Amino acid sequence: MHAFVEKIAHIDLGAGAVSSREIPAQTWISYIGGSGLAARLFRDEADFTADALDPRALLIFLNGPLAGVRLSGASRLCAAARSPLTGAFADSSCGGYFAPALRHAGLGGLVFTGRAETPSLLFIDNDSIQIQDAAFLWGKGIEESTALIRAKYGQRARSLVIGPAGENMVPFAGIMHEAHHAFGRCGMGAVMGSKNLKAIVASAKPRDPELAHPGRVRELVKELTPRIKDFVMSQVLHEYGSPGNLEGHMHSGDVPIRNWTSNFNEEMAESLTGSTLTETYLTRAGTCAYCAVACKRIVKVDEGPFAVDEGPGPEYETVAAFGSLLGSPDLAAVCKANRVCNDLGMDTITAGATIAWAMEAFERGDLTLEQTGGVSLEWANMRTVIDTLLPAMARREEGIGALLAMGSAAAARAIGGGAIDYTAQCKGLEAPMHDPRGGGHGHALAYAMSPRGACHVSSAMHYMETGACNYPEIGFEFNLEALTDEGKPETMMLAAAMGCIENSACLCQYADRTFTIPEIVELFNAAAGYGYDAAAMVEAGYRVFHLKRCINYLLGFTAGDDALTPRMLEPARDGDPAGIEIRFDDMKARFYELMDMDPEKGVARAARLRALGLQDEADAIWPGIS
Amino acid sequence: MRVKGAGPLRAHVPESELVLPAGSTLDALVARFSIPSEHPVVAMVDGKRSSLKNQLRDGSHVVLVTLLPGG
Numbered sequence: 001m002h003a004f005v006e007k008i009a010h011i012d013l014g015a016g017a018v019s020s021r022e023i024p025a026q027t028w029i030s031y032i033g034g035s036g037l038a039a040r041l042f043r044d045e046a047d048f049t050a051d052a053l054d055p056r057a058l059l060i061f062l063n064g065p066l067a068g069v070r071l072s073g074a075s076r077l078c079a080a081a082r083s084p085l086t087g088a089f090a091d092s093s094c095g096g097y098f099a100p101a102l103r104h105a106g107l108g109g110l111v112f113t114g115r116a117e118t119p120s121l122l123f124i125d126n127d128s129i130q131i132q133d134a135a136f137l138w139g140k141g142i143e144e145s146t147a148l149i150r151a152k153y154g155q156r157a158r159s160l161v162i163g164p165a166g167e168n169m170v171p172f173a174g175i176m177h178e179a180h181h182a183f184g185r186c187g188m189g190a191v192m193g194s195k196n197l198k199a200i201v202a203s204a205k206p207r208d209p210e211l212a213h214p215g216r217v218r219e220l221v222k223e224l225t226p227r228i229k230d231f232v233m234s235q236v237l238h239e240y241g242s243p244g245n246l247e248g249h250m251h252s253g254d255v256p257i258r259n260w261t262s263n264f265n266e267e268m269a270e271s272l273t274g275s276t277l278t279e280t281y282l283t284r285a286g287t288c289a290y291c292a293v294a295c296k297r298i299v300k301v302d303e304g305p306f307a308v309d310e311g312p313g314p315e316y317e318t319v320a321a322f323g324s325l326l327g328s329p330d331l332a333a334v335c336k337a338n339r340v341c342n343d344l345g346m347d348t349i350t351a352g353a354t355i356a357w358a359m360e361a362f363e364r365g366d367l368t369l370e371q372t373g374g375v376s377l378e379w380a381n382m383r384t385v386i387d388t389l390l391p392a393m394a395r396r397e398e399g400i401g402a403l404l405a406m407g408s409a410a411a412a413r414a415i416g417g418g419a420i421d422y423t424a425q426c427k428g429l430e431a432p433m434h435d436p437r438g439g440g441h442g443h444a445l446a447y448a449m450s451p452r453g454a455c456h457v458s459s460a461m462h463y464m465e466t467g468a469c470n471y472p473e474i475g476f477e478f479n480l481e482a483l484t485d486e487g488k489p490e491t492m493m494l495a496a497a498m499g500c501i502e503n504s505a506c507l508c509q510y511a512d513r514t515f516t517i518p519e520i521v522e523l524f525n526a527a528a529g530y531g532y533d534a535a536a537m538v539e540a541g542y543r544v545f546h547l548k549r550c551i552n553y554l555l556g557f558t559a560g561d562d563a564l565t566p567r568m569l570e571p572a573r574d575g576d577p578a579g580i581e582i583r584f585d586d587m588k589a590r591f592y593e594l595m596d597m598d599p600e601k602g603v604a605r606a607a608r609l610r611a612l613g614l615q616d617e618a619d620a621i622w623p624g625i626s
Numbered sequence: 627m628r629v630k631g632a633g634p635l636r637a638h639v640p641e642s643e644l645v646l647p648a649g650s651t652l653d654a655l656v657a658r659f660s661i662p663s664e665h666p667v668v669a670m671v672d673g674k675r676s677s678l679k680n681q682l683r684d685g686s687h688v689v690l691v692t693l694l695p696g697g
C-alpha cells in the first residue's frame with residue numbers, strides 16, 4: 001500500500017535534534033491527514049500527564065493530502081496540541097501559503113517536543129532543517145518579526161510567528177502567518193512560546209507534488225475552479241469578505257450583541273456589515289494560495305482615533321467580537337482592534353468575548369474599579385479596549401491584564417459568584433459569533449459536541465443547518481428550519497463526520513462548499529491514492545471524531561463537559577428569536593443515542609470504537625468489554 | 627409598505643416605499659426584484675421571519691435577507 005504523502009519531521013527543541021520518518025500509508029488513509037492524523041499522533045505519542053505548556057507537550061503541524069495541489073481551498077495547515085485554554089485536545093487551522101511551502105520542502109508535517117534553552121526558530125531550507133537563534137525577534141510584534149524574517153531569509157520565505165502574547169504564554173495566543181492569516185483558536189501560540197519557539201520559516205523552491213494520478217487531479221481542478229468562483233457564496237465573500245452577510249445574520253438573530261444579551265440592533269447591522277467595510281475602508285481583496293475566491297480584506301483607515309495603515313483587515317468573527325459583542329457600531333475601531341490583536345498575536349474571538357464578559361461584569365458590579373485598577377469598562381469604550389486592555393492582556397500585566405488573559409471561563413471562576421453563568425463558552429473555549437438562539441438550534445449541539453470546545457467549524461453544521469450544502473449520497477437532504485431541534489441530532493451526525501473530513505483534509509470550508517461527496521472522494525484518490533469510496537471516507541470522518549472524543553476522555557473530560565452556559569441557552573430577549581427555547585438536553589441525548597455514545601462518559605461504546613479500528617481506545621476506556 | 631435588502635441583497639433591493647395590490651404575498655414582492663436565484667431569501671416582516679407564502683399587510687416593514695452562511 002502506498003499513499004502519496006510526505007514524511008514528518010520531528011524536532012526535539014530540548015536536545016536540539018531533528019529527525020524525520022514516514023508515517024505508514026494506512027495511518028494516513030485511516031485518519032486522512034491534518035487534524036485527524038494529528039489526533040492519532042497525539043494519542044500515540046503525547047504524555048497525557050503533561051499539561052499544555054509542559055516541555056514534554058507535543059506541538060504538531062500537519063498538512064492534508066491535497067497540500068500543494070493548485071486547488072482553491074487546499075492550502076490550509078493544521079496545528080494541534082493540548083490547549084492551554086481548555087486542557088482539551090485542540091486543533092487550529094490556518095490558510096495562506098505555508099502548507100504548500102511545507103510540501104515543496106518535501107514535508108507533510110512537523111512534530112515539536114521539548115523546550116529550547118534560548119529563543120529559537122526552525123528554518124526549513126528545501127531539504128535542510130535547522131534550529132537557529134531567534135534572539136533578534138524575541139519581544140517583537142508580529143509585523144516587525146515577519147518583516148525581519150523576510151529581510152533575513154528572502155522574499156520566498158514563508159513564516160509562522162508568535163507575538164508577545166505567545167511569548168508570555170497567554171492561553172489564547174495565536175500563531176500568525178504573513179501577519180494576516182491566523183491559527184487563532186485554542187492557544188497554539190502559547191504552546192510555541194512555552195517551547196521558546198518564536199518562528200518557523202520555510203523557504204522551498206516551488207515544485208509540483210508527487211501525486212497518484214496527476215492528470216486526473218488537473219482535470220478535477222479545471223472542473224471545480226470555475227464552479228467555486230461562480231458560486232454565489234464565493235462572489236459575496238470576494239466582494240464583501242466574510243462579514244458580507246453580517247447584516248442578514250443580524251436580522252435573523254444570529255449575531256450576539258453586548259455579551260449575548262441582545263440579538264438585534266439595526267444600527268450595528270448596517271454599520272458593521274461587509275458592504276459597509278467595502279464602501280469605507282477596503283482597498284483590495286487578499287487571498288490564500290491558488291484561491292479563486294479571495295475573501296481576505298486589505299483595509300486602510302485614513303484618519304481619526306482608529307487610523308490604521310493599509311494592511312490586513314478583519315474577518316466576520318473579529319467584526320462581531322470587537323463590534324456588536326462590545327456594543328460598538330464603530331467599524332474603524334474594529335479595524336484597529338484587529339490590527340493590534342494580530343500584532344500581539346492573540347485570538348480575536350477569545351479576546352473580544354472575554355472583554356465583553358468583563359464589560360457585563362463591570363456593569364453588574366461583579367468586577368469593581370478596584371479590581372480593574374481604575375480602568376472603566378463601559379460598553380463600547382473602544383479606546384480603552386485598544387489602548388489599555390489588549391496590550392495589558394498580551395503582557396499579562398498584574399490586575400485587569402492578568403485576569404482577562406486567563407480567558408472568560410477562568411476569569412469568571414476567579415471572581416466567583418455567578419459570573420460563570422454569563423460567559424458564552426463550552427469546555428473553556430469562547431463561542432464564535434453565531435448565536436444558536438437565532439442562527440439555528442443545531443449550532444448549540446455543534447458547539448457542545450465539538451471536541452475542542454464551542455466551535456462552528458469543527459463540524460459542518462453551520463453550513464448544513466443554513467442550507468448551504470446537501471449531501472444526498474450520504475443521506476443528507478434535509479431542508480431544516482433554523483429555530484427548532486427537529487432533525488438536528490440526525491444532521492449533527494453527518495456534520496461531525498464532514499467537519500472531521502474537511503479539517504483532516506485541511507480544506508477551506510468556503511471553497512469546498514460546492515464539492516459533492518463523489519468529488520471529494522475522487523480528490524483524495526487522485527491526489528493521494530487513498531482508494532476511498534464514499535462509505536470509507538465518511539467512516540474515516542467518524543473515526544477521527546470518536547478518536548478526539550476518546551483523547552478528551554483520557555484527559556479528564558466527560559459528557560458533563562458537553563454543556564453550554566446558562567447565557568447561551570436562556571431565551572433570546574429580542575429580535576426574531578425572542579422567547580424561543582432551545583431544547584438542548586433533548587438534542588444532546590438523541591445525538592449520543594444515534595452515535596452509540598455513552599451518556600456519562602461522552603465517548604462511543606466499546607463495540608463502536610472497535611468497529612472503527614480504535615482498539616487501543618476501547619481497551620483503555622472500556623477494559624474487558626468487546 | 628417599506629422594503630429593503632440586507633447584506634448582499636442591499637445591491638438588489640434598494641430601500642423603498644411600495645404600494646402593492648391587496649392580497650399580494652411576500653413571494654410576489656420578492657419577484658419584483660432581480661435577486662439571483664442562488665440566494666436563499668428569507669423575509670423579516672416587522673422583525674419576525676415570515677413565510678414567503680404569507681400575505682403582506684398594510685404598513686409592514688419588510689427586510690429581505692439571504693441566509694448565506696459564513697464567517
